[in-house]
Amino acid sequence: FGPRAIGGAKDTGGTSERPKVAPVVESLDFTFSQAPPSNLPNKTPAVSGSAAQSIREEPPAKDDLAMDQFWSAVCNGDLSVVERAVKSGACHAGLRDAADHSPLWDAIAFQQMLVAKFLFRSLPPGQAGAWDLSEKHHRTGDSLLHLICRCPPEKFDMAAAELFRDVLLNAPEAIFSHQNAQGCTFLHIAGYQCNFWILRAVLTNGPTKSLELLGLAHVDNVPLAPLQCLLEATKLQAPRAPEWKPSEVLPDWFKLPQMLSRTAGGDGTVPFSDMAFDVPGDPAPSRYFAHRVVVASQSQVLAELVANSPLVDDGRVIVEVDASVSKEVWKCVLQFLYTTEIRCSFESNVDMLLELLQACALYSLPKPLVSFVESRLFALTKVEVAAKILVGSKAALRSAAVVNAATVVLSKAQDLISRDPDSVVPAALRAIDVCEQHVKQARVQEEAPAAARQQAPPQAPGRPRQQPARQVEDTAFKQDQARLAAIYHQQMAQQSRQQPRGASAGGYASRMMG
Numbered sequence: 001f002g003p004r005a006i007g008g009a010k011d012t013g014g015t016s017e018r019p020k021v022a023p024v025v026e027s028l029d030f031t032f033s034q035a036p037p038s039n040l041p042n043k044t045p046a047v048s049g050s051a052a053q054s055i056r057e058e059p060p061a062k063d064d065l066a067m068d069q070f071w072s073a074v075c076n077g078d079l080s081v082v083e084r085a086v087k088s089g090a091c092h093a094g095l096r097d098a099a100d101h102s103p104l105w106d107a108i109a110f111q112q113m114l115v116a117k118f119l120f121r122s123l124p125p126g127q128a129g130a131w132d133l134s135e136k137h138h139r140t141g142d143s144l145l146h147l148i149c150r151c152p153p154e155k156f157d158m159a160a161a162e163l164f165r166d167v168l169l170n171a172p173e174a175i176f177s178h179q180n181a182q183g184c185t186f187l188h189i190a191g192y193q194c195n196f197w198i199l200r201a202v203l204t205n206g207p208t209k210s211l212e213l214l215g216l217a218h219v220d221n222v223p224l225a226p227l228q229c230l231l232e233a234t235k236l237q238a239p240r241a242p243e244w245k246p247s248e249v250l251p252d253w254f255k256l257p258q259m260l261s262r263t264a265g266g267d268g269t270v271p272f273s274d275m276a277f278d279v280p281g282d283p284a285p286s287r288y289f290a291h292r293v294v295v296a297s298q299s300q301v302l303a304e305l306v307a308n309s310p311l312v313d314d315g316r317v318i319v320e321v322d323a324s325v326s327k328e329v330w331k332c333v334l335q336f337l338y339t340t341e342i343r344c345s346f347e348s349n350v351d352m353l354l355e356l357l358q359a360c361a362l363y364s365l366p367k368p369l370v371s372f373v374e375s376r377l378f379a380l381t382k383v384e385v386a387a388k389i390l391v392g393s394k395a396a397l398r399s400a401a402v403v404n405a406a407t408v409v410l411s412k413a414q415d416l417i418s419r420d421p422d423s424v425v426p427a428a429l430r431a432i433d434v435c436e437q438h439v440k441q442a443r444v445q446e447e448a449p450a451a452a453r454q455q456a457p458p459q460a461p462g463r464p465r466q467q468p469a470r471q472v473e474d475t476a477f478k479q480d481q482a483r484l485a486a487i488y489h490q491q492m493a494q495q496s497r498q499q500p501r502g503a504s505a506g507g508y509a510s511r512m513m514g
Contacts, residue, residue, distance in 0.1 A: 074103050074119075077112040086122045093123050093131050100138065104131050108147045113159040120163060125170040133171040141180035145171065149189035149198060156195060164198060177212055187213045191229030196436045199230065200429060207425040214413050214424065227428060231410040234435045235442075238407040239400045241378050244371040247340040257339045259291065275306060275317040279330045286327050288334055292317060298337055301364040322362055329355045333365065342372050350385055353377055354392035357399060370399075377401035383412040384420050387427035390434075398437065406434035 070090060073081035082103075085091040091103055101109070107116035123130050136143050142150075148164045168176070179185055187210075190198040203210050214226055224232070250256060259271055270289035277288045296303035302319070309317045321330055328345070329352055335343050346352035353373055360370045377389055378401050386408035393402045409416060409427045416424050 071097055071103075071106065074106050074112065074115060075110040077110075077115055079115055079118060082115050082118065086119070091119070091122075093129050102131065102135060105135055105144065105147065108144060108151075108163070111151050111155055113151070113155075113157065113163055117159045117163045117166075120166055133167060134175055136178075137180075139181070141178075141182075143171075143175050143178050143180070143186065145175060145178075145186035146180055146184070146189055149186045149193060149195060151193075151195075153193060153195050156197065161197060161201075165201070168202075176209065177216070179216065183216075185213050185216055185226065187226040188216075188224075188229050191226045192233045194230065194233050194435075194439060196432055199226075199432050203425050203429055203432075211417055211421060211424060214428070215417050225413055227410045227413045227431070230432070230435055231407065234439050236403070236407060236410070236435055236438050238404045242371045242374040242400050244368070244375040246342075247368050250340060256294070259294075260289075260334065260338045273316065275309075275319065277319050277321050277330065277334070279321045279325065279327050280323045281327050288330065289316075290334060290337075294337060298366055299364050301362070322359070325355055325359045325362075326352065328352065329359060332356065333359055333363075333369070336366075336369050340368075342369065344372070344376075347376055350377070350380065350388050351392065354389065357393060357401065361399070374399060374401040378404055381408060383408055383416045384423070386412075387416055387420065387423040390427045390430040391423065393430075398441075403434055403438075406431040410435075 067090070069081060070085045072078070073085075082091065093102065095103055097103075097106060104116060104119045107113075107119055120131065125131070125133065133144060144167050145164070148160060148167065151160055177185060187199070187202060190202075202213070216225065261270070273289040273291060275290050275292045275295065277290060279286045279288065292306050296306050305319050306317055309319045312318055332342070332344055333356070335341065344356075353376055356373045357370075357377065359365065360373060380386070380389070386405035389401060389405040390409055393399065393405075409431045413424065413428065416427065
């Protein structure tokens with residue numbers, strides 16, 4: 001049991017390919033209780049009038065279109081041939097291939113979604129001669145929803161999304177929770193195929209009914225729920241627990257912490273203050289004075305805010321803190337920036353820890369503060385707390401605490417359904433976002449080396465391989481020695497021919513060697 005068995009992935013010879021990310025699909029608003037809109041966008045011509053009437057009646061006994069040509073067009077995506085068969089009445093809901101499948105089934109099975117969408121709307125539900133949306137595979141037990149979910153994510157386009165919506169809204173009630181021969185619902189297949197759009201669409205538009213599917217966890221006697229299938233397919237693993245060590249305390253002679261106190265100036269003001277933070281609160285915002293050089297030197301984001309914020313009458317820069325950060329949390333941030341110490345009075349308060357994590361992400365605060373809050377959140381492993389961390393974290397998808405919470409929610413979704421059903425859908429949607437971010441990042445890391453190899457200029461044929469710098473220096477020195485020796489021997493031979501016989505060349509040789 002695994003992705004190859006349940007998700008329909010092809011065998012890669014023992015190697016597991018990284019799942020690809022589906023292309024961006026436009027938003028489709030629908031709920032399970034409403035009828036499908038009548039004005040759906042359709043790039044294919046509609047069937048109406050006499051052609052539609054001929055579809056609902058018995059097909060003509062004879063047609064010039066060969067049926068093997070029609071089935072080939074359905075499987076290969078030849079929309080013009082399919083349109084011709086629909087208009088002539090050769091294609092109807094009772095038509096079956098050798099495996100007892102309808103043309104709509106074959107178009108979906110061969111991932112010809114434009115053809116499938118055209119066929120679906122040619123014989124719309126609720127009319128005579130409409131497609132049987134309860135059709136199932138006689139051996140695997142797959143339904144049409146299973147079949148659509150088996151479409152690879154990279155091929156899941158707008159036509160596939162519209163077809164999924166139309167089938168989901170019009171299929172019989174039992175098809176929604178139908179399990180195939182392996183015990184998989186269509187949501188299991190979507191999880192193993194990493195089809196994030198289908199998972200979000202079902203959870204968002206049918207939160208109450210989707211809880212029924214999220215609770216189904218026995219597939220071939222293996223306890224795996226749909227979200228656990230997604231966790232296994234994306235290979236998302238809980239990160240290592242963040243390590244946090246208290247920073248070194250500032251020396252006594254360094255009086256920076258005292259510069260944050262109003263009493264240090266003697267007149268109730270912060271000495272040398274040239275900026276202030278306005279923190280929203282009830283009934284009125286609070287103002288915390290600070291110093292530009294201290295704040296800007298520890299955060300690039302704060303440095304840009306200081307540079308771009310307006311001046312007030314007293315010459316100070318005023319920076320407005322995000323509304324998601326409370327006074328107590330921002331006071332903890334300022335104390336850390338001025339003392340390197342973390343004085344946190346809310347270590348057991350998940351909401352305030354999430355505010356601190358949000359502040360770290362928004363303002364790019366120093367890493368020791370991030371490690372502190374992540375270590376505190378990481379230790380909270382209850383599924384209810386993990387759901388709260390996921391829902392409460394707004395700008396930190398790659399945070400270790402958020403990734404760990406996502407793995408907890410995905411693996412223990414059944415426990416969360418029984419303990420806090422109202423938080424299941426928001427936490428699951430957030431966990432799906434974490435999985436999608438993880439898949440995208442992994443795909444980029446895998447493709448980066450290949451792109452670098454393609455951009456590298458090819459070496460010329462016969463070009464000598466580069467040698468280490470030291471080896472190049474030794475080679476050049478030996479070549480210089482050989483060149484000097486050759487010059488010396490040439491000059492000695494020339495001098496011996498010019499000087500009288502019996503004369504010595506020792507003096508000249510000594511001068512040359514010198």
